[in-house]
Amino acid sequence: MTDPTPYNESDSQAIVERIEAAVRGLRYGSVELHVHDGRIVQIERREKFRLEQLTGKRRGAGLKRCR
Numbered sequence: 884m885t886d887p888t889p890y891n892e893s894d895s896q897a898i899v900e901r902i903e904a905a906v907r908g909l910r911y912g913s914v915e916l917h918v919h920d921g922r923i924v925q926i927e928r929r930e931k932f933r934l935e936q937l938t939g940k941r942r943g944a945g946l947k948r949c950r
Contacts (some may be wrong), residue, residue, distance in 0.1 A: 886921065909928065912928065913928075915928075
């Protein structure tokens with residue numbers, strides 16, 4: 884397998900800025916980078932919302948685990 888073509892300076896800076904934007908303001912969740920042939924091709928941001936913060940209830944107080 885050959886090494887991927889390196890990013891030029893402006894591409895690298897744009898990728899870093901997109902990753903920073905995906906992380907900015909994220910309280911709970913994840914940022915996932917998809918890499919194909921050694922190059923970042925996709926950035927996914929998944930945000931989770933904690934219900935106890937919205938309702939003021941402690942964790943698990945209003946939700947039951949299904950068995």
